[in-house]
Amino acid sequence: MTKSTARSASGTPLPPPKERRRLREARSLSEDAVAATIGVTRTTVLSWEAGRSDPRGRKREAYARLLASSGAPDEKAPGSRTPTPSPTPAVPAGQLPPDSRPLTATVPPPDSQPLTAPVPPPEPAPVPVAPPRPALSPEEAFDVLYAGAAPGLVGQTYLLSGRRLLSLESVERAFHHAWQRWPEVAVDRDPAGWVRAAAHEYAMSPWNRLRAVHRYPDELPAEDPSRGLLEALQELPPACRRALLLHDGLGLGLPDTAAETEASTPATVNRLVHARAALAERLPELADARVLRDRLRALVGAGPGPFTTRPARTVRSGCERRTRTWTLAVASAIALLAAATVFTLVTAPRQYEPPLPAAQQIEGVPAPQHGPHALTAEDKRLLAKLRAEPAGGPERLVPLLR
Structure with missing residues (x-):
């Protein structure tokens, strides 16, 4: 194996x-610039930044060097200023600065003794150390994450979809995926963000509209004060709705919002501007960004009404039961395919049977005659005999001519 390998x-x-x-x-590098430097596509760079894939080989080394150079301060970058040392005033020879004092040392006489013995400094009091907390088991860590993130996620997915049952289903499905990939989620920098992204993706999936129960948004009562804002949110494009919820409703920064929606920062800014303009046109009181932010955060905290999330233990058991069901289904399909393959191998012919050859003419055998042909002498005699005799049958039934 070589050094590079x-x-x-x-x-x-x-x-x-x-x-x-x-x-x-x-x-100040764009995705296209990074892709051109490393030799990949812009989609690949977005996948690296979203955490869906990682570079390998020389591309990984080049990407690591590029990020390291991005993190270090650039001395030649425009706008950077190098601090210059303040000038020191010149002092004439033989003179001292005004604020300087002569350095003199006082030496005690040889026969002098200290009047008091030096007192050692007091020892610091021991600081009580708290006993280490026991590490949480995977089940306990999952329950803590579910209890802290699930209620808020239900309200967020309800604002995205407008459907109460779909919001609960999206949150449970997201935590199902999290429990299936718990070793990966447990070491993530933001486990709640991981689950949030999965819940939002499932809630905004267009395949949900094929189900009759999720085809139309829920009807809101006329006296509901948030009805106008909810209806205005449902009229926004899905990408704009999600960017507005993450940035204004949850308070995420532009880079984090762009990373979670898998878009560039300029595109995220355009989506926010479009969403705010559409809401301000529909509801003029939301033209102020602070009022819109407060209204969105209040809706996120309120949740989708009387629906409540199920216990974390129930969600974990449902995930495990779903995994077992799919595992058994896949195993059954593989077993059925293997049985069909074995049956085919057993019943297949063991030797080669050549196909029937094409028809060939054999010498000495008269060819069959088709259609009317000339009568031979024997055929003519037989035909004359048949015509001379009366109709066939017993003679007593033959009519007599008079």
């Missing part, structure tokens, strides 16, 4: 996905 196998350390985006934007 060994380095590629070991893997160059990379910062987390969100940190990659921040380092790139700190250097």
Whole structure:
């Protein structure tokens, strides 16, 4: 194994996905510029920053060097200023600065003794150390995450979809995925953000409209004070609605909002501007960004009404039961396919049977005659005999001519 192969196998350390985006934007680099430098496509760079994939080999090393250079201060970058030392005033020879004092040392006489013995400093009091907290088990850590994030996620998905049952289903499905990939989610920098992204993706999936129960948004009562805002949100494009919820409703920054929606920062800004303008046109009191932010956060905290989330233990057991069901279904399909393959191998012919050859003419055999042909002498005699005799049958039934 060569040196380059060994380095590629070991893997160059990379910062987390969100940190990659921040380092790139700190250097004012676009996705296209990074893609052109490394030799990949813009979609690949977006996948690296979203955490869906990681570079390998030489591309990983080049990407790591690019991010490292983005994180270090650039001395030649425009706008950077180098601090200059303040000038020191010149002092004439033989003179001291005005604020300087002569350095003199007082030496005690040889026969002098200290009047008092030096007192040692007091020892610091021992600081009580709290006993280490026991590590949480995977089930306990999942329950803590579910209890803290599930209620808020139900309200968020309700604002995105406008359907109460779909919002509960989206949150449970997101936590199902989180429990299936718990080793990955447990070490993530933002486990709640991981689950939030999965819940939002499921709630905004267009395939949900094929189900009759989720085809239309829920009807709101006429006296509901938030009816106008909810209806205005449902009229926004899904991408604008999600960007508005993340930035104004949850308070995420533009880079984090763009990373979670898998879009560039300029595109995210355009979506926010379009969403705010559409809401201000529908509801003039929401033209102020602070009022809109307060209204959205109040709706997120209120939730979708009387529906409540199920216990975390029920969600975990449902996820495990669903996984077992799919595993059994896949195993049954594989077993059925294997049985069909074995049956085919057993019943298949073991030797080659050549096909029937094409028809060939054999010498000495008269060819069949088709259609009317000339009568032979024997055929003519037989025909004359048949015509001379009366109709067939017993003679007593033959009519007599008179």
